[in-house]
Amino acid sequence: MKDFMDREVTNMKIAVLSGKGGTxxxxxxxxxxxxxxxxxxxxxxxxxxxGYLFFKPEGAIEEEVSVKIPKVDDKLxxxxxxxxxxxxxxxxxxxxxxxxxxxxxxxxxxxxxxxxPENAITVKEKVIGRIQKAISDQVTIHTGILNIGEVxxxxxxxxxxxxxxxxxxxxxxIDSPPGSACNVMESIKNADYCILVAxxxxxxxxxxxxxxxxxxxFNKPFGVVLNKCMESENPAELFCVEKDINILARxxxxxxxxxxxSQAEIAVKKNKRYRDMFSSLLDKIIKExxxxxxxxxxx
Amino acid sequence: MKIIIPVDEKSLIxxxxxxxxxxxxxxxxxxxxxxxxxxxxxxxxxxxxxxIRAAQIVVDNKIDSLIxxxxxxxxxxxxxxxxxxxxxxxxxxxxxxxxxxxxxxLSLLEEIHEGFHGQRGN
Numbered sequence: 530m531k532d533f534m535d536r537e538v539t540n541m542k543i544a545v546l547s548g549k550g551g552t553x554x555x556x557x558x559x560x561x562x563x564x565x566x567x568x569x570x571x572x573x574x575x576x577x578x579x580g581y582l583f584f585k586p587e588g589a590i591e592e593e594v595s596v597k598i599p600k601v602d603d604k605l606x607x608x609x610x611x612x613x614x615x616x617x618x619x620x621x622x623x624x625x626x627x628x629x630x631x632x633x634x635x636x637x638x639x640x641x642x643x644x645x646p647e648n649a650i651t652v653k654e655k656v657i658g659r660i661q662k663a664i665s666d667q668v669t670i671h672t673g674i675l676n677i678g679e680v681x682x683x684x685x686x687x688x689x690x691x692x693x694x695x696x697x698x699x700x701x702x703i704d705s706p707p708g709s710a711c712n713v714m715e716s717i718k719n720a721d722y723c724i725l726v727a728x729x730x731x732x733x734x735x736x737x738x739x740x741x742x743x744x745x746x747f748n749k750p751f752g753v754v755l756n757k758c759m760e761s762e763n764p765a766e767l768f769c770v771e772k773d774i775n776i777l778a779r780x781x782x783x784x785x786x787x788x789x790x791s792q793a794e795i796a797v798k799k800n801k802r803y804r805d806m807f808s809s810l811l812d813k814i815i816k817e818x819x820x821x822x823x824x825x826x827x828x
Numbered sequence: 829m830k831i832i833i834p835v836d837e838k839s840l841i842x843x844x845x846x847x848x849x850x851x852x853x854x855x856x857x858x859x860x861x862x863x864x865x866x867x868x869x870x871x872x873x874x875x876x877x878x879x880i881r882a883a884q885i886v887v888d889n890k891i892d893s894l895i896x897x898x899x900x901x902x903x904x905x906x907x908x909x910x911x912x913x914x915x916x917x918x919x920x921x922x923x924x925x926x927x928x929x930x931x932x933x934l935s936l937l938e939e940i941h942e943g944f945h946g947q948r949g950n
Contacts, residue, residue, distance in 0.1 A: 619877035
């Protein structure tokens with residue numbers, strides 16, 4: 530297998546996403562990161578990160594992630610309600626001559642603090658989760674973990690990408706959260722290429738359609754990996770043909786692969802067939818990105 | 829005593845609105861003067877946590893009791909801080925509910941749902 534380092538690529542970010550959960554994002558992500566040898570794997574599925582289970586790194590460095598939420602000094606507050614009226618998230622209420630803050634609804638925009646004419650609103654830090662960094666062979670694993678009950682994982686994802694070591698890495702594999710909402714947008718916004726993982730069900734196609742619209746909206750180059758392929762007709766494949774979408778790879782519905790995955794083993798490390806499959810997938814994507822860079826330099 | 833009911837229409841024979849936070853109007857009824865007025869729920873179209881905004885309207889109108897079919901946790905916290913009593917509405921019109929309330933036959937709302945936070949944008 531050709532080493533990724535020979536390919537003369539600088540800082541390429543590949544995001545792996547799928548509308549539906551359980552489609553194979555993490556399977557594709559951890560295997561691509563491993564096939565590349567030297568890479569960074571970023572687990573942006575902050576509500577239930579599981580990529581680290583495959584890499585089994587030791588001695589993770591951990592850092593807390595906090596957001597700023599308002600704290601009101603009742604003595605300074607004159608009851609003008611400018612903060613209440615400003616808050617579009619309705620995180621503030623004025624009851625019995627006091628401002629009540631709903632911490633879990635606050636989106637940390639800082640607006641209440643700005644509009645308060647009495648400077649009665651200051652900010653306090655609230656921990657919403659943490660990030661972890663660890664190394665396994667030549668892969669650096671970055672994991673975002675959002676505390677249960679918190680509204681938004683965006684600050685955690687931002688923190689993951691703020692690490693200078695991430696930027697310094699030549700190849701970055703981003704394991705996106707499921708769905709097509711804010712967390713996914715934050716995960717893919719700086720990606721050079723998006724891989725949409727799809728499964729052969731009608732439900733899967735419905736969700737594939739949503740992420741397909743999302744990557745088009747973000748003007749990202751993309752291709753589809755069809756997972757769990759069987760002999761029978763594949764609705765996800767039909768969708769790709771109909772929409773003229775590039776199919777990058779077909780991963781078979783293989784109980785051996787399923788078993789490896791359920792035992793948190795990385796197929797690329799265990800099996801030549803999958804090593805070849807993910808290496809050629811990676812090669813294909815790198816070529817696509819390089820082609821994009823020359824044909825659409827504005828992206 | 830002032831009572832408030834979320835209603836679908838500006839009428840005493842309107843149904844009680846199934847949503848507290850997103851009701852279009854509130855009926856405010858004064859048991860002493862027997863007068864009723866309708867107020868707009870200015871928070872009905874806000875993107876999230878409409879219940880808190882609606883509860884603020886209830887508090888600002890110096891209401892003693894709320895009659896509603898359902899209520900979320902955050903709105904309940906606001907109303908409880910303001911010591912507003914919360915009753916469970918019965919089937920029928922707003923007027924049926926007012927009459928039953930005056931007869932003392934409405935029961936307090938015991939079940940507070942967890943709200944629907946994050947279910948719209950996610």
